Amino acid sequence: MTETALTVHQTARPHGFPTAGHFAFVESPLPAPAPGTALVENLYWSVDPYHREMMDGDFALNAPLEGRTIGRVVASRDPALTEGEIVFHRQGWRTHAVVTPGEVRRLPRFEGVPLSAHLGILGGTGLTAYVGLTRIAELREGQDLFVSAAAGGVGTATGRLARLMGSGRLVGSAGSAAKAAYLTEHVGYDAAFDHRSGPAAGLLAEAAPEGIDVYVDNVGGEQLDAAISALRERGRIVRVGTVAQYNATGTPYALRNLPDIVEKSLRMEGFLVSDYPHLQEELYEFVVPHLQSGRVGPDETVVEGFDRIVDAFLGMLRGENRGKMIVRAPGERRTDPGSRTDPRTRLRHASR
C-alpha cells in the first residue's frame, strides 16, 4: 500500500467556466484510522455537474471536497467494517478516506455488472432518470419523449429506461453529431440532433414533427423553450437540471412561451434525487436483469487515474463524456470481477 494520500482542493471561485487552476492536488501522509473508523482506498470516483454549482460557494476553499466514490476498506478499527470489503461513501476527490460505519453503504454485487455501474445507471444518475420517468413524468406506454443532454449520464439512463418502459418516439439532443449518432445507434433513441447546429425550436420540430408528451430537461434555456412549444396538451416537463447555465456569465435565457403552460395545461415539476432513496431497490429490480442480459449497457466514459480527476470533471462540463463520467484507479478493472469490456459503452476517453 502507498504511504501518501492525495486530496483535491478547490483553491479559488470561478467566474464562468472553471479551469485546472481552480484546483490543487494536496499530498499528505496516509491517514491512520482512529478507533470506530476505517481507512478506505478509493477505486472509482463520480464527477458531476452539481460539483460545478458547489464551486460557487458550497465547497470550502483549500479543504477536501465531497463526491460519490466507491472504495475498499484497507485498515479497520471497527468490527462493523471488514478489511477488503467494498463500500460506497461521499468522501470523493481523494485517494483515501477515513470513514465511520454510519457513513458508508454496502453495495449489492450483481453477477456480470461492473462496480462502476453503482455510480451510473444503478446509482444517483440512474435513480434520477427512474424517478423522473416514473414519479414525475408518470410516463405511460406509447408516450413520446424529448430528452436534453441525452448522451450524458442521466440522459442515456433516461433513454434506456424509457425504452424498457415502452415509450413511444424517443428524441434526444447532444453537443455533437457524433454524440447524436451514438444515441440512435447504441442507446435506443429514434432521433437525435446536435444542439449546437441551429436553433433548438427548428431542430426539435424536425425530430419530433408530431410533438411530444414529456420533456426531460437536463439543461434549461433555449431547449426548454423549444420543448414547451413542442409539448401536446397535458404534457409534462421534468426539471432535472440546468447545466446550460452553470458556467454562464450573462443574463439567464428568458423563456418566451410561458403562456403555453396555461393554454396547453402543461405540468412542470422539479425534484431532487436525494428525496427518493426508498426507490433504490425498485430501480435494481427493474434494471439489473437488463444489465445482466446486455440489453442495457452501463453507458460510461472511464478516465483512468486519480491524477486526471480534474480533467475528467472539466471534460464532463465541456461534454466530452458519453454516458456517466467516471474516474477509475489504475489497474482497478483487474480486481473487479463484475467488469466486462464493451467497446461501445466503456470508452477510455470519448472523443467528441
Ligand SMILES: NC(=O)c1ccc[n+]([C@@H]2O[C@H](COP(=O)([O-])OP(=O)(O)OC[C@H]3O[C@@H](n4cnc5c(N)ncnc54)[C@H](OP(=O)(O)O)[C@@H]3O)[C@@H](O)[C@H]2O)c1
Ligand atoms: N435533480 C437531481 O436530483 C439531479 C441528479 C443528478 C443530475 N442532475 C442534473 O442532470 C443533468 C445531467 O447530469 P449528468 O450527471 O447526467 O451530467 P452529464 O449529462 O453526464 O454531463 C453534463 C452534460 O451537459 C451537457 N452540457 C454542458 N454544457 C451545456 C450547454 N451549455 N448546453 C447544453 N448542454 C450542455 C454536455 O453534453 P453535450 O455535449 O451533449 O452538450 C455534458 O456532457 C445536470 O443538469 C445535473 O445537474 C440532477
